[in-house]
Amino acid sequence: MLSKILKWVWDKLSKEKQDRITKILDNSASFRNLVSILRPNIVDVKGNKMYIDPKRNPAIALYDIGGYENAETQLFERHIKDGDVVLDLGANIGYFTLIAAKLVGVNGKVYAFEPDPTNFSFLKKSVEINNYKNVICEQKAVSNENGKLKLFLHKFQTGAYTIVGGGSNYVEVETVKLDEYFKDKNSKVDVIKMDIEGAEGLALEGMQNILSVNKNIKVFSEIMPTQLEKTRINGENYLNMLTYLGFNIYEIIEEKNKSNLKLINPSQFKEFVKEKIVTNIFCTK
Known part of the structure; x- marks a missing residue:
């Protein structure tokens, strides 16, 4: 009650x-x-x-x-079907990973990337308790090259850990370039979800081939301009990169408990990133 x-x-x-x-x-x-x-x-x-x-x-x-990611969840569910391959970048404790695993079924696959050791342990436990054999969990941060970086930790918000931040509280984590990771694997990818606290532009640089060869790929991405500014790829550049790769970009808007999409024209990119503190976008070709 x-x-x-x-x-x-x-x-x-x-x-x-x-x-x-x-x-x-x-x-x-x-x-x-x-x-x-x-x-x-x-x-x-x-x-x-x-x-x-x-x-x-x-x-x-x-x-x-x-009260948790209503609009994004609805749209995410709508665009995943049986047999799909889904990449969850910044999987945290597994919310979107689990939703995707159920939707893609035994014929599909989910790759969940989460660098934080504690979040990753919860992610793994959740995948195991649901007996999902179609999920591959990787304790790595997605970026534009393979290597190691500092993952800066937030005092309270476990979803706010970032490789583009600063401070004295951090752990060293492995980074992965997705084009390299999938080089010897089936390169079919249908849906990508990114929530990696400002490293989205770096991740995008590292998956150019994946985004080019998969003509019907869809991308869900958080965009936080102040975090993106900490890299050489700011918010406007990030949106321009997506456009160059052939995507139409929509802001995900929740109205009356339903997800709606608002097209963002390239001429609006500069003003859009100025106005937004944080929002979610949906990209489709």
Whole structure:
């Protein structure tokens, strides 16, 4: 009953207010402590079991009242079919990985890349408890070359770890260039989801061949201009790169609990990145 009441209240809020509340709760030590007491360490995600640490991942506690990546999830589900190959870049603890694994079925495959050791352990446990044999988990950060880099850790938000940040709190992680990774594998890729905190442009540089040979490939990407600015590929450059590769770019907008798409014309790129703090885009050829 409480869950239904909370869902009703949540649905009345605008997307902007939902995002603001989620961010506040993510950074609230008191909320983290409360959630760690009240929530189990396994939640149901679209019929999948997913391991979480409520204290580390408080935003997921809002999942069962409809407060977690609604628009993106709807669109993601709509564009994945049986037999597809999906790349989850920045898989975190496995939310989109598990959804994709169920949708692609035994004839498909999901490659989940997550560099953070703790997030990766939760990802692996969730894949194993659901007995998915079609998921390959890689503890690596996706970039434009193979090597090693520092992964800078956020004090509270486990989804905000980045290889383009700074600070004294970091772990060293392996990086992977996807064109190299798939060189000796079947290069068929149908869907890519990227949420890698400003390293999206670097990842894009490292998958030029994949994006060229797969004519019907679709890309879901978070875009955070302030993070992208920390690399030589800023937000405007990132969108121009996608356009050069033949993509039409749409902003994913949630309206009345449904996902809608708004086309972003190249002439609008400069203004678009100026206006946005963080948003999600969908790219299709």
